Amino acid sequence: MVQKVTTICAPATSGGGAIALIRVSGPEAISIVSDIFKPTDNQVDILNAKGYTLYFGTISSQEEFIDEVLLSVFRSPLSYTGEEMAEISCHASPFIQQRIIEILLEHGAETATPGEFTQRAFMNGKMDLSQAEAVADIIASDSEAAHRLAATQLRGGFSGEIEKLRQELLSFASLIELELDFSEEDVIFADRFAMTETIIKIKSLVDSLASSFRLGNAIKKGVPVVIAGRPNVGKSSLLNVLLQEERAIVSDIPGTTRDTIEEVMHLGGLLFRFIDTAGLRDAILPTSPQAGRLRQPKVDKIETKGIERTKLKLENADIVLAVAEVTDSAAPIAEFAASIAGLTGNSGAKVILVINKSDLVSRKQAGELKKDLSALCSIPVVFISAKNSSGLEELKKQLTDSVETGRLKSPQYIVTNARHYEALKNVSSSLQRALEGFRDGIPTVLIATDVRQAIYYLGLITGRITPDDILGEIFSKFCIGK
Ligand SMILES: Nc1nc2c(ncn2[C@@H]2O[C@H](COP(=O)(O)OP(=O)(O)OP(=O)(O)O)[C@@H](O)[C@H]2O)c(=O)[nH]1
Ligand SMILES: [Mg+2]
Numbered sequence: 001m002v003q004k005v006t007t008i009c010a011p012a013t014s015g016g017g018a019i020a021l022i023r024v025s026g027p028e029a030i031s032i033v034s035d036i037f038k039p040t041d042n043q044v045d046i047l048n049a050k051g052y053t054l055y056f057g058t059i060s061s062q063e064e065f066i067d068e069v070l071l072s073v074f075r076s077p078l079s080y081t082g083e084e085m086a087e088i089s090c091h092a093s094p095f096i097q098q099r100i101i102e103i104l105l106e107h108g109a110e111t112a113t114p115g116e117f118t119q120r121a122f123m124n125g126k127m128d129l130s131q132a133e134a135v136a137d138i139i140a141s142d143s144e145a146a147h148r149l150a151a152t153q154l155r156g157g158f159s160g161e162i163e164k165l166r167q168e169l170l171s172f173a174s175l176i177e178l179e180l181d182f183s184e185e186d187v188i189f190a191d192r193f194a195m196t197e198t199i200i201k202i203k204s205l206v207d208s209l210a211s212s213f214r215l216g217n218a219i220k221k222g223v224p225v226v227i228a229g230r231p232n233v234g235k236s237s238l239l240n241v242l243l244q245e246e247r248a249i250v251s252d253i254p255g256t257t258r259d260t261i262e263e264v265m266h267l268g269g270l271l272f273r274f275i276d277t278a279g280l281r282d283a284i285l286p287t288s289p290q291a292g293r294l295r296q297p298k299v300d301k302i303e304t305k306g307i308e309r310t311k312l313k314l315e316n317a318d319i320v321l322a323v324a325e326v327t328d329s330a331a332p333i334a335e336f337a338a339s340i341a342g343l344t345g346n347s348g349a350k351v352i353l354v355i356n357k358s359d360l361v362s363r364k365q366a367g368e369l370k371k372d373l374s375a376l377c378s379i380p381v382v383f384i385s386a387k388n389s390s391g392l393e394e395l396k397k398q399l400t401d402s403v404e405t406g407r408l409k410s411p412q413y414i415v416t417n418a419r420h421y422e423a424l425k426n427v428s429s430s431l432q433r434a435l436e437g438f439r440d441g442i443p444t445v446l447i448a449t450d451v452r453q454a455i456y457y458l459g460l461i462t463g464r465i466t467p468d469d470i471l472g473e474i475f476s477k478f479c480i481g482k
Helices: 029-036 096-108 117-123 128-138 144-152 157-181 192-211 213-220 235-243 301-314 330-343 363-376 392-402 406-410 418-440 444-462 468-477
Strands: 009-013 019-025 037-039 055-061 062-074 085-091 223-229 259-269 272-275 320-327 350-354 381-383
Touching: 009 096, 009 117, 019 029, 019 096, 019 117, 029 037, 029 055, 029 085, 029 096, 055 096, 062 096, 085 157, 096 117, 096 259, 117 128, 128 144, 128 213, 128 381, 128 444, 144 213, 144 272, 144 330, 144 406, 144 418, 157 192, 157 392, 192 213, 192 418, 213 223, 213 235, 213 272, 213 392, 213 418, 223 330, 235 259, 235 272, 235 320, 235 350, 259 392, 320 392, 330 350, 350 363, 350 392, 381 392, 392 418, 418 444
Parallel strands: 223 272, 223 320, 320 350, 350 381
Antiparallel strands: 009 019, 019 085, 037 055, 055 062, 062 085, 259 272
Protein backbone atom coordinates (compact mmCIF):
# COMPACT_ATOMS: atom_id res chain seq x y z
CA MET A 1 0.00 0.00 0.00
CA VAL A 2 1.35 3.42 -0.89
CA GLN A 3 1.54 5.60 2.19
CA LYS A 4 -0.37 8.88 1.99
CA VAL A 5 1.97 11.87 1.96
CA THR A 6 1.15 14.13 4.88
CA THR A 7 1.39 17.90 5.05
CA ILE A 8 3.93 19.00 7.64
CA CYS A 9 4.63 22.28 9.39
CA ALA A 10 7.33 23.66 11.71
CA PRO A 11 9.06 26.91 12.62
CA ALA A 12 12.19 27.31 10.47
CA THR A 13 13.83 30.01 12.59
CA SER A 14 15.19 29.67 16.12
CA GLY A 15 14.23 32.08 18.93
CA GLY A 16 15.04 35.79 18.86
CA GLY A 17 14.96 38.43 16.15
CA ALA A 18 11.94 40.36 14.89
CA ILE A 19 10.56 37.97 12.29
CA ALA A 20 10.06 34.22 12.37
CA LEU A 21 9.38 31.83 9.52
CA ILE A 22 6.94 28.93 9.62
CA ARG A 23 7.15 26.34 6.87
CA VAL A 24 4.33 24.20 5.55
CA SER A 25 4.99 21.44 3.00
CA GLY A 26 2.88 18.70 1.47
CA PRO A 27 -0.07 18.16 -0.88
CA GLU A 28 -2.48 20.15 1.31
CA ALA A 29 -0.07 23.00 2.14
CA ILE A 30 -1.75 25.68 0.05
CA SER A 31 -5.31 24.67 0.90
CA ILE A 32 -4.59 24.54 4.65
CA VAL A 33 -2.90 27.94 4.55
CA SER A 34 -5.71 29.44 2.45
CA ASP A 35 -8.12 28.42 5.24
CA ILE A 36 -6.37 30.50 7.87
CA PHE A 37 -4.81 33.37 5.88
CA LYS A 38 -6.87 36.38 4.76
CA PRO A 39 -5.09 38.44 2.07
CA THR A 40 -5.36 42.22 2.44
CA ASP A 41 -6.17 42.41 -1.27
CA ASN A 42 -9.50 40.61 -1.44
CA GLN A 43 -9.05 39.93 -5.17
CA VAL A 44 -6.33 37.43 -4.33
CA ASP A 45 -7.19 33.74 -4.40
CA ILE A 46 -4.51 31.85 -2.47
CA LEU A 47 -5.82 28.45 -3.59
CA ASN A 48 -4.93 29.36 -7.16
CA ALA A 49 -1.86 31.47 -6.41
CA LYS A 50 1.17 30.90 -8.63
CA GLY A 51 4.51 29.68 -7.28
CA TYR A 52 7.12 32.25 -6.17
CA THR A 53 4.45 34.79 -5.19
CA LEU A 54 4.16 36.76 -1.98
CA TYR A 55 1.02 38.06 -0.18
CA PHE A 56 0.38 40.37 2.73
CA GLY A 57 -2.52 39.61 5.06
CA THR A 58 -3.65 38.37 8.45
CA ILE A 59 -3.89 35.06 10.22
CA SER A 60 -6.90 34.56 12.44
CA SER A 61 -8.61 31.66 14.12
CA GLN A 62 -12.36 32.20 14.10
CA GLU A 63 -12.70 35.65 15.71
CA GLU A 64 -9.19 35.65 17.21
CA PHE A 65 -6.71 37.88 15.34
CA ILE A 66 -3.24 36.36 15.57
CA ASP A 67 -0.82 38.41 13.43
CA GLU A 68 -0.16 40.34 10.26
CA VAL A 69 2.05 38.16 8.09
CA LEU A 70 3.66 37.68 4.70
CA LEU A 71 2.83 34.48 2.91
CA SER A 72 5.15 32.97 0.26
CA VAL A 73 3.72 30.37 -2.10
CA PHE A 74 5.84 27.69 -3.81
CA ARG A 75 4.38 25.23 -6.26
CA SER A 76 5.61 21.66 -6.73
CA PRO A 77 8.20 20.78 -7.91
CA LEU A 78 9.81 24.22 -7.65
CA SER A 79 10.17 24.35 -3.89
CA TYR A 80 12.80 23.31 -1.35
CA THR A 81 11.09 19.97 -0.69
CA GLY A 82 9.77 19.58 -4.22
CA GLU A 83 6.24 19.56 -2.75
CA GLU A 84 3.56 22.25 -2.56
CA MET A 85 4.88 24.68 0.04
CA ALA A 86 3.95 27.83 1.90
CA GLU A 87 6.09 29.93 4.19
CA ILE A 88 4.56 32.28 6.72
CA SER A 89 6.72 35.18 7.92
CA CYS A 90 5.19 36.33 11.20
CA HIS A 91 6.40 38.41 14.14
CA ALA A 92 8.87 36.45 16.20
CA SER A 93 6.82 36.22 19.39
CA PRO A 94 6.97 32.64 20.66
CA PHE A 95 3.23 32.94 21.45
CA ILE A 96 2.34 33.95 17.86
CA GLN A 97 4.46 31.13 16.41
CA GLN A 98 2.92 28.62 18.78
CA ARG A 99 -0.62 29.77 17.92
CA ILE A 100 -0.01 29.63 14.16
CA ILE A 101 1.39 26.10 14.47
CA GLU A 102 -1.62 25.08 16.57
CA ILE A 103 -4.03 26.47 13.98
CA LEU A 104 -2.17 24.72 11.15
CA LEU A 105 -2.45 21.46 13.12
CA GLU A 106 -6.18 22.05 13.68
CA HIS A 107 -6.57 22.42 9.92
CA GLY A 108 -4.94 19.09 9.15
CA ALA A 109 -1.18 19.65 9.09
CA GLU A 110 1.18 17.53 11.17
CA THR A 111 4.31 18.63 13.02
CA ALA A 112 7.49 17.95 11.05
CA THR A 113 10.13 15.68 12.57
CA PRO A 114 13.73 17.03 12.70
CA GLY A 115 15.17 17.30 9.22
CA GLU A 116 11.91 16.21 7.59
CA PHE A 117 11.81 19.07 5.06
CA THR A 118 15.32 18.14 3.89
CA GLN A 119 14.47 14.46 3.98
CA ARG A 120 11.54 15.15 1.67
CA ALA A 121 13.82 17.21 -0.58
CA PHE A 122 16.04 14.11 -0.85
CA MET A 123 13.11 11.74 -1.41
CA ASN A 124 11.84 14.00 -4.17
CA GLY A 125 15.21 14.10 -5.89
CA LYS A 126 15.94 17.77 -5.11
CA MET A 127 19.34 16.78 -3.70
CA ASP A 128 21.34 13.65 -3.01
CA LEU A 129 22.16 12.29 0.42
CA SER A 130 25.52 13.97 0.73
CA GLN A 131 23.98 17.32 -0.19
CA ALA A 132 21.20 16.76 2.34
CA GLU A 133 23.84 16.10 4.97
CA ALA A 134 25.63 19.29 3.96
CA VAL A 135 22.49 21.30 4.81
CA ALA A 136 23.03 20.40 8.47
CA ASP A 137 26.75 21.17 8.16
CA ILE A 138 26.25 24.57 6.58
CA ILE A 139 23.85 25.54 9.35
CA ALA A 140 26.41 24.46 11.95
CA SER A 141 29.48 25.89 10.18
CA ASP A 142 31.22 28.40 12.40
CA SER A 143 34.45 29.16 10.60
CA GLU A 144 35.32 30.24 7.09
CA ALA A 145 36.92 26.88 6.30
CA ALA A 146 34.01 24.82 7.70
CA HIS A 147 31.60 26.96 5.69
CA ARG A 148 33.60 26.49 2.53
CA LEU A 149 33.59 22.71 2.89
CA ALA A 150 29.86 22.54 3.67
CA ALA A 151 29.02 24.95 0.84
CA THR A 152 30.99 22.84 -1.67
CA GLN A 153 29.20 19.71 -0.51
CA LEU A 154 25.83 21.44 -0.63
CA ARG A 155 26.44 22.54 -4.18
CA GLY A 156 27.25 18.94 -5.06
CA GLY A 157 31.04 19.27 -5.50
CA PHE A 158 31.84 16.25 -3.35
CA SER A 159 28.93 14.20 -4.74
CA GLY A 160 30.19 15.01 -8.22
CA GLU A 161 33.58 13.46 -7.47
CA ILE A 162 32.00 10.39 -5.90
CA GLU A 163 29.61 10.02 -8.82
CA LYS A 164 32.51 10.18 -11.31
CA LEU A 165 34.28 7.35 -9.50
CA ARG A 166 31.06 5.36 -9.30
CA GLN A 167 30.44 5.76 -13.02
CA GLU A 168 33.95 4.54 -13.80
CA LEU A 169 33.43 1.48 -11.65
CA LEU A 170 30.01 0.89 -13.21
CA SER A 171 31.48 0.77 -16.72
CA PHE A 172 34.10 -1.52 -15.38
CA ALA A 173 31.58 -3.82 -13.68
CA SER A 174 29.45 -3.93 -16.81
CA LEU A 175 32.40 -5.25 -18.81
CA ILE A 176 32.99 -8.01 -16.29
CA GLU A 177 29.28 -8.85 -16.16
CA LEU A 178 29.27 -9.13 -19.94
CA GLU A 179 32.02 -11.69 -19.79
CA LEU A 180 30.00 -13.66 -17.29
CA ASP A 181 26.95 -13.55 -19.59
CA PHE A 182 29.06 -14.94 -22.39
CA SER A 183 31.09 -17.27 -20.21
CA GLU A 184 30.30 -20.34 -22.28
CA GLU A 185 31.71 -18.68 -25.35
CA ASP A 186 34.88 -17.79 -23.43
CA VAL A 187 35.14 -14.24 -24.70
CA ILE A 188 37.15 -11.62 -22.87
CA PHE A 189 35.85 -8.07 -23.23
CA ALA A 190 37.97 -6.47 -20.61
CA ASP A 191 41.69 -6.06 -20.85
CA ARG A 192 42.97 -7.30 -17.48
CA PHE A 193 45.93 -4.95 -17.48
CA ALA A 194 43.79 -1.87 -18.20
CA MET A 195 41.30 -2.99 -15.54
CA THR A 196 43.99 -3.32 -12.90
CA GLU A 197 45.31 0.12 -13.82
CA THR A 198 41.83 1.65 -13.49
CA ILE A 199 41.21 0.04 -10.13
CA ILE A 200 44.58 1.18 -8.82
CA LYS A 201 43.80 4.71 -9.95
CA ILE A 202 40.34 4.74 -8.38
CA LYS A 203 41.60 3.16 -5.18
CA SER A 204 44.29 5.77 -4.78
CA LEU A 205 41.71 8.56 -5.24
CA VAL A 206 39.42 6.90 -2.70
CA ASP A 207 42.30 6.51 -0.25
CA SER A 208 43.25 10.14 -0.69
CA LEU A 209 39.64 11.18 -0.03
CA ALA A 210 39.54 8.97 3.07
CA SER A 211 42.82 10.42 4.31
CA SER A 212 41.37 13.92 4.04
CA PHE A 213 38.84 13.03 6.73
CA ARG A 214 41.25 13.92 9.50
CA LEU A 215 41.54 17.46 8.16
CA GLY A 216 37.84 17.67 7.23
CA ASN A 217 36.75 16.53 10.65
CA ALA A 218 39.21 18.87 12.35
CA ILE A 219 37.86 21.79 10.35
CA LYS A 220 34.30 20.91 11.20
CA LYS A 221 34.86 20.33 14.90
CA GLY A 222 38.00 22.41 15.51
CA VAL A 223 41.62 21.31 15.06
CA PRO A 224 42.61 19.68 18.38
CA VAL A 225 45.70 21.39 19.83
CA VAL A 226 47.00 19.82 23.04
CA ILE A 227 49.09 21.99 25.34
CA ALA A 228 51.41 19.61 27.19
CA GLY A 229 54.49 19.84 29.35
CA ARG A 230 55.83 19.42 32.85
CA PRO A 231 53.97 20.96 35.78
CA ASN A 232 54.36 24.72 36.25
CA VAL A 233 55.87 25.58 32.85
CA GLY A 234 52.94 27.89 32.08
CA LYS A 235 50.53 25.74 30.03
CA SER A 236 47.43 27.24 31.60
CA SER A 237 48.95 30.72 31.33
CA LEU A 238 49.43 30.06 27.60
CA LEU A 239 45.81 28.97 27.18
CA ASN A 240 44.60 32.08 28.97
CA VAL A 241 46.76 34.47 26.98
CA LEU A 242 45.66 32.88 23.70
CA LEU A 243 42.00 33.15 24.65
CA GLN A 244 42.53 36.55 26.26
CA GLU A 245 40.53 35.45 29.27
CA GLU A 246 41.32 33.92 32.65
CA ARG A 247 39.88 30.56 31.65
CA ALA A 248 42.19 28.20 33.57
CA ILE A 249 43.50 28.58 37.11
CA VAL A 250 47.17 29.58 37.18
CA SER A 251 49.36 29.20 40.25
CA ASP A 252 52.98 28.60 41.14
CA ILE A 253 52.07 25.26 42.70
CA PRO A 254 53.05 22.43 40.33
CA GLY A 255 50.03 20.25 39.56
CA THR A 256 47.46 23.09 39.53
CA THR A 257 45.59 21.79 36.48
CA ARG A 258 44.07 18.40 37.27
CA ASP A 259 41.55 17.93 34.47
CA THR A 260 41.69 18.80 30.78
CA ILE A 261 40.23 22.17 29.83
CA GLU A 262 38.99 22.74 26.27
CA GLU A 263 38.19 26.01 24.55
CA VAL A 264 37.75 26.89 20.90
CA MET A 265 39.23 29.87 19.11
CA HIS A 266 39.33 31.12 15.51
CA LEU A 267 42.70 31.74 13.85
CA GLY A 268 43.17 32.52 10.18
CA GLY A 269 39.68 31.32 9.18
CA LEU A 270 40.12 28.01 11.01
CA LEU A 271 38.64 26.78 14.24
CA PHE A 272 41.14 25.46 16.79
CA ARG A 273 40.24 23.47 19.90
CA PHE A 274 42.86 24.18 22.56
CA ILE A 275 43.20 21.57 25.29
CA ASP A 276 45.09 22.52 28.44
CA THR A 277 46.25 19.45 30.34
CA ALA A 278 47.57 18.29 33.68
CA GLY A 279 51.37 18.61 33.80
CA LEU A 280 53.32 15.47 32.97
CA ARG A 281 55.80 14.41 35.59
CA ASP A 282 59.10 12.65 35.09
CA ALA A 283 57.58 9.23 35.59
CA ILE A 284 55.70 9.79 32.33
CA LEU A 285 58.59 11.44 30.56
CA PRO A 286 61.16 8.76 31.40
CA THR A 287 63.96 9.94 29.15
CA SER A 288 64.36 13.21 30.96
CA PRO A 289 67.47 13.56 33.10
CA GLN A 290 65.72 16.32 35.01
CA ALA A 291 64.14 14.09 37.65
CA GLY A 292 64.39 15.64 41.05
CA ARG A 293 65.20 19.10 39.71
CA LEU A 294 61.62 20.36 40.09
CA ARG A 295 59.81 20.55 43.35
CA GLN A 296 57.83 17.34 43.09
CA PRO A 297 55.02 17.05 45.61
CA LYS A 298 53.51 13.61 45.95
CA VAL A 299 51.27 12.85 42.98
CA ASP A 300 47.80 12.08 44.30
CA LYS A 301 45.02 9.95 42.83
CA ILE A 302 43.29 12.88 41.15
CA GLU A 303 46.45 14.08 39.48
CA THR A 304 47.22 10.56 38.27
CA LYS A 305 43.81 10.48 36.60
CA GLY A 306 44.48 13.90 35.08
CA ILE A 307 47.77 12.65 33.66
CA GLU A 308 45.99 9.64 32.15
CA ARG A 309 43.66 12.07 30.40
CA THR A 310 46.60 14.11 29.17
CA LYS A 311 48.04 10.97 27.58
CA LEU A 312 44.72 10.15 25.94
CA LYS A 313 44.44 13.68 24.54
CA LEU A 314 48.00 13.47 23.22
CA GLU A 315 47.12 10.30 21.33
CA ASN A 316 44.27 12.11 19.58
CA ALA A 317 45.93 15.47 19.00
CA ASP A 318 46.47 17.02 15.60
CA ILE A 319 48.92 19.56 16.96
CA VAL A 320 50.84 19.45 20.25
CA LEU A 321 52.29 22.53 21.86
CA ALA A 322 55.13 21.02 23.91
CA VAL A 323 55.76 23.72 26.49
CA ALA A 324 59.11 24.05 28.29
CA GLU A 325 60.78 26.79 30.32
CA VAL A 326 63.49 29.09 28.98
CA THR A 327 65.57 28.55 32.11
CA ASP A 328 66.17 24.89 31.18
CA SER A 329 69.11 23.92 29.01
CA ALA A 330 68.86 22.73 25.43
CA ALA A 331 69.57 19.01 25.88
CA PRO A 332 66.82 18.22 28.41
CA ILE A 333 64.34 20.37 26.46
CA ALA A 334 65.12 18.48 23.26
CA GLU A 335 64.68 15.17 25.09
CA PHE A 336 61.41 16.37 26.54
CA ALA A 337 60.16 17.29 23.05
CA ALA A 338 61.14 13.85 21.78
CA SER A 339 59.25 12.18 24.65
CA ILE A 340 56.14 14.24 23.90
CA ALA A 341 56.34 13.22 20.24
CA GLY A 342 56.56 9.61 21.45
CA LEU A 343 53.36 10.04 23.47
CA THR A 344 51.38 11.13 20.42
CA GLY A 345 51.36 7.48 19.30
CA ASN A 346 50.76 6.91 15.63
CA SER A 347 48.48 9.90 15.23
CA GLY A 348 51.05 11.83 13.19
CA ALA A 349 50.43 14.96 15.24
CA LYS A 350 52.62 17.97 14.56
CA VAL A 351 54.68 19.00 17.55
CA ILE A 352 55.65 22.63 18.11
CA LEU A 353 58.16 23.31 20.87
CA VAL A 354 57.09 26.36 22.87
CA ILE A 355 59.72 27.88 25.15
CA ASN A 356 57.85 29.92 27.75
CA LYS A 357 58.91 32.53 30.32
CA SER A 358 61.35 34.18 27.89
CA ASP A 359 60.96 37.31 30.04
CA LEU A 360 63.17 35.61 32.66
CA VAL A 361 66.34 35.65 30.53
CA SER A 362 68.19 38.18 28.43
CA ARG A 363 67.77 38.28 24.65
CA LYS A 364 71.29 36.98 24.34
CA GLN A 365 70.60 33.95 26.53
CA ALA A 366 67.38 33.21 24.65
CA GLY A 367 69.26 33.49 21.35
CA GLU A 368 71.88 30.99 22.51
CA LEU A 369 69.24 28.52 23.66
CA LYS A 370 67.48 28.88 20.34
CA LYS A 371 70.70 28.12 18.47
CA ASP A 372 71.45 25.08 20.67
CA LEU A 373 67.92 23.79 20.24
CA SER A 374 67.98 24.12 16.47
CA ALA A 375 71.09 21.92 16.45
CA LEU A 376 69.37 19.30 18.60
CA CYS A 377 65.84 19.05 17.24
CA SER A 378 64.18 19.53 13.89
CA ILE A 379 60.70 20.58 15.07
CA PRO A 380 59.65 24.24 15.00
CA VAL A 381 60.61 26.21 18.13
CA VAL A 382 58.81 29.36 19.28
CA PHE A 383 59.91 31.53 22.20
CA ILE A 384 57.08 33.18 24.09
CA SER A 385 56.28 34.86 27.34
CA ALA A 386 52.74 34.12 28.47
CA LYS A 387 53.29 36.77 31.12
CA ASN A 388 54.10 39.57 28.64
CA SER A 389 52.08 38.17 25.72
CA SER A 390 55.20 38.15 23.57
CA GLY A 391 55.88 35.72 20.72
CA LEU A 392 52.19 34.94 20.31
CA GLU A 393 51.95 36.09 16.69
CA GLU A 394 54.76 33.74 15.71
CA LEU A 395 53.02 30.92 17.59
CA LYS A 396 49.70 31.60 15.86
CA LYS A 397 51.47 31.56 12.51
CA GLN A 398 53.03 28.19 13.33
CA LEU A 399 49.59 26.90 14.29
CA THR A 400 47.87 27.93 11.07
CA ASP A 401 50.87 26.72 9.04
CA SER A 402 50.54 23.30 10.68
CA VAL A 403 47.10 22.75 9.15
CA GLU A 404 47.27 21.53 5.59
CA THR A 405 45.34 24.50 4.30
CA GLY A 406 46.66 23.81 0.79
CA ARG A 407 44.17 20.99 0.59
CA LEU A 408 41.35 23.43 1.22
CA LYS A 409 41.89 24.82 -2.26
CA SER A 410 40.12 21.71 -3.56
CA PRO A 411 37.29 21.40 -1.05
CA GLN A 412 35.53 18.81 -3.20
CA TYR A 413 38.27 16.37 -2.23
CA ILE A 414 37.80 16.78 1.50
CA VAL A 415 35.63 14.43 3.52
CA THR A 416 33.98 15.92 6.60
CA ASN A 417 31.39 13.30 7.33
CA ALA A 418 32.11 10.15 9.38
CA ARG A 419 29.54 8.16 7.40
CA HIS A 420 31.25 9.04 4.13
CA TYR A 421 34.63 8.18 5.63
CA GLU A 422 33.40 4.72 6.70
CA ALA A 423 31.92 4.13 3.25
CA LEU A 424 35.18 5.18 1.54
CA LYS A 425 37.18 2.82 3.72
CA ASN A 426 34.85 0.01 2.66
CA VAL A 427 35.24 1.01 -0.99
CA SER A 428 39.00 0.88 -0.57
CA SER A 429 39.03 -2.58 0.98
CA SER A 430 36.65 -3.93 -1.69
CA LEU A 431 38.95 -2.58 -4.39
CA GLN A 432 41.95 -4.01 -2.60
CA ARG A 433 40.29 -7.45 -2.70
CA ALA A 434 39.52 -7.00 -6.41
CA LEU A 435 43.17 -6.15 -7.08
CA GLU A 436 44.36 -9.19 -5.15
CA GLY A 437 41.82 -11.23 -7.11
CA PHE A 438 43.34 -10.13 -10.41
CA ARG A 439 46.83 -10.81 -9.12
CA ASP A 440 45.96 -14.30 -7.88
CA GLY A 441 43.88 -15.20 -10.94
CA ILE A 442 40.66 -15.52 -8.91
CA PRO A 443 37.54 -16.31 -11.03
CA THR A 444 36.01 -13.22 -12.60
CA VAL A 445 32.68 -13.80 -10.88
CA LEU A 446 34.30 -13.22 -7.49
CA ILE A 447 36.12 -10.11 -8.65
CA ALA A 448 32.81 -8.77 -9.97
CA THR A 449 31.38 -9.20 -6.46
CA ASP A 450 34.12 -7.04 -4.97
CA VAL A 451 33.67 -4.34 -7.59
CA ARG A 452 29.91 -4.37 -7.02
CA GLN A 453 30.58 -3.97 -3.30
CA ALA A 454 32.72 -0.90 -4.01
CA ILE A 455 29.95 0.57 -6.19
CA TYR A 456 27.44 -0.14 -3.45
CA TYR A 457 29.49 1.71 -0.84
CA LEU A 458 30.05 4.69 -3.13
CA GLY A 459 26.31 4.74 -3.78
CA LEU A 460 25.69 4.81 -0.04
CA ILE A 461 27.41 8.20 0.12
CA THR A 462 25.15 9.89 -2.38
CA GLY A 463 22.15 7.67 -1.68
CA ARG A 464 22.09 6.14 -5.16
CA ILE A 465 22.08 2.43 -4.58
CA THR A 466 20.44 0.98 -7.63
CA PRO A 467 21.65 -2.45 -8.74
CA ASP A 468 19.74 -1.90 -12.01
CA ASP A 469 22.38 0.68 -12.88
CA ILE A 470 24.74 -2.07 -13.94
CA LEU A 471 22.21 -3.49 -16.39
CA GLY A 472 21.47 -0.02 -17.67
CA GLU A 473 25.15 0.53 -18.33
CA ILE A 474 25.46 -2.70 -20.29
CA PHE A 475 22.57 -1.91 -22.59
CA SER A 476 23.37 1.71 -23.11
CA LYS A 477 26.95 1.02 -24.17
CA PHE A 478 26.70 -2.19 -26.11
CA CYS A 479 24.29 -2.95 -28.87
CA ILE A 480 24.15 -6.71 -28.45
CA GLY A 481 21.19 -7.06 -30.75
CA LYS A 482 19.00 -9.35 -28.73
N1 LIG B 1 57.92 34.90 34.47
C1 LIG B 1 56.95 34.22 33.92
N2 LIG B 1 56.15 33.45 34.66
C2 LIG B 1 55.18 32.75 34.07
C3 LIG B 1 54.97 32.82 32.66
N3 LIG B 1 53.94 31.99 32.35
C4 LIG B 1 53.52 31.45 33.51
N4 LIG B 1 54.27 31.89 34.55
C5 LIG B 1 54.12 31.52 35.97
O1 LIG B 1 54.39 30.13 36.11
C6 LIG B 1 53.59 29.56 37.13
C7 LIG B 1 52.84 28.35 36.58
O2 LIG B 1 51.91 28.77 35.60
P1 LIG B 1 50.73 27.86 35.12
O3 LIG B 1 50.15 28.49 33.92
O4 LIG B 1 49.80 27.53 36.24
O5 LIG B 1 51.53 26.55 34.72
P2 LIG B 1 50.98 25.13 34.25
O6 LIG B 1 51.95 24.60 33.28
O7 LIG B 1 49.58 25.23 33.81
O8 LIG B 1 51.08 24.30 35.59
P3 LIG B 1 50.27 22.97 36.02
O9 LIG B 1 48.83 23.19 35.75
O10 LIG B 1 50.58 22.87 37.46
O11 LIG B 1 50.86 21.85 35.25
C8 LIG B 1 52.66 30.67 37.60
O12 LIG B 1 53.17 31.21 38.78
C9 LIG B 1 52.70 31.66 36.47
O13 LIG B 1 52.46 33.00 36.89
C10 LIG B 1 55.84 33.69 31.90
O14 LIG B 1 55.73 33.81 30.68
N5 LIG B 1 56.82 34.34 32.57
MG1 LIG C 1 47.91 24.35 34.43
